[in-house]
Amino acid sequence: MDRNQGITAVEKSTLAIIGGGFTGATLAAQLLRHWANPLSIVVIEGGPARGRGVAYSTMQGWHLLNVPAGDMSALADDRGHLLRWAQANFDSRVGPESFLPRRVYGQYIESLLQKASDSRPSELEWKCDQAVSVLRSGNKAEIGLLSGNTITADKVILALGNFPPSDPPLSGKPPSSPRYFPFAWSAAALEGVESENNILLIGSGLTSVDLAVALRAREFRGTIHILSRRGLLPHKHAAAKKWPAFWSEKSPRTALGLMRLVRNQVEDADQHGCDWRAVIDSLRPFTQQIWRSLPNHERRRFLRHARPFWEVHRHRIAPEIGGLIGYQLVNHHIQAHAGRLNSYREQKDVVEIGYRDRKTGKDKSLRVDRVINCTGPETDCRRLDNPLLTSLQEQKLVRPDPLFLGLDVSDDGALIDAHGVPSDFLYTVGPPRKGSLWETTAVPEIREEVLELVKHLLRTSGQRGSGEAKSANLATSPIPQEV
DSSP, X not given: OOTTTTOTTSOOEEEEEEOOSHHHHHHHHHHHHHOOSOEEEEEEESSSSSSOTTTTOOOOTTOBOSSOGGGOOSOTTOTTHHHHHHHHHTOTTOOTTOOOBHHHHHHHHHHHHHHHHHHSTTSEEEEESOEEEEEEETTEEEEEETTSOEEEESEEEEOOOOOOOOOOOOTTOOSSOTTEESOTTSGGGGTTGGGOSEEEEEOOSHHHHHHHHHHHHTTOOSEEEEXXXXXXXXXXXXXXXXXXXXOXXXXXXXXXXXXXXXXXXXXXXXXXXXXXXXXXXXXXXXXXXXXXXXXXXXXXXXXXXXXXXXXXXXXXXXHHHHHHHHHHHHTTSEEEEEEEEEEEEEOSSOEEEEEEETTTOOEXXXXXXXXXXXXXXXXXXXXXXXXXXXXXXXXXXXXXXXXXXXBOBOTTSEEEOTTSOEEEEEEEOSGGGHHHHSOXXXXXXXXXHXXXXXXXXXXXXXXXXXXXXXXXXXXXXXXXXXX
């Protein structure tokens, strides 16, 4: 029987999701699972892969998730979903502490979306195109596409993910250079590396770790140099006893007070034979509350003084990857440098990079064959070369958050316009909410945001939801065994 039979009086809702990576794909799946009334979802994504984005498009087996499988379910209302799927479709030995290959996780997201779509045929359309504008037209939104086509929708959700990084200040770099690669995940960044001797990665976060792994997989045998302001690399995961929650409404509301609190807890944990990782992990359920409790001037103080130290402790890497990186550091196959870039000069066969050493204050230099930008994503929407965001800002439909970490967003995910008014048709989820939530780039946080947004959209459409989220057959849907 047609699921729409008998409810033809109910108007069909059309929802457009701009972005088809993890966030857009899981949002589409959750909408299909929960929405009771007639529905049309259009996902607009420039690439052909569904649900993979940059993070899960890699085919390298050594590219592992940075979070154990037990915490990586895409569904906030079914925490064991990934484990059941992985045991049925990848390896029956997968456990909560396993670190899955990212390509496998990409297949998982793809299968989740496919199963949800199969349960509601013809209600999901995947548009391989790029959204360049959103215009209000009466009580509808008209989305302009790069192809020249348009899509009309009742609600629009931006699931844009992380944006590429901005170029670091490279005094002396020519406008166009065959030796400088502004985006680590561009196809050209790794071409021909097997014939080179020295490569510089600017930035020392998770992207640099991924690139170091990818370089070795591409048979680069030379030295990998990693340069950042402080030279801090991500720590690796390790088994640790659980540490009780210690943050409360009575905890400090200053960056300095919070740092002292955490340090005291780490010292206490050490005396009880407990690793510092457990202390950091005990904050995970409260991180967004902590951020919201801080006034803006304290948030700025945290960003200025504590952010790098928090990120290398909070955003850790799989033990296997940590062991690989550690071995190469000890043997000087990877060399980490702490300092500030101050010059870039191309000679005939090499690039000479000048930097001010953080420890000594002296000027030093590196001679490398190529330079790859591995700094973090740009968050200031005013600096992005993105036609959609440019159009939205010109129309005053969106504005940056006060710290320029993303877009200004209300608690329910509605974008706030230039006049401070939350939109009734334009929403966002994931990294653009960083300014108001801070922790909003990892799966455990994004899946909660997705579910809360789905509930909000259901409420505003007068629905309670279909209850399909409890359907057990979504948990073990098989996919072709490509892993």
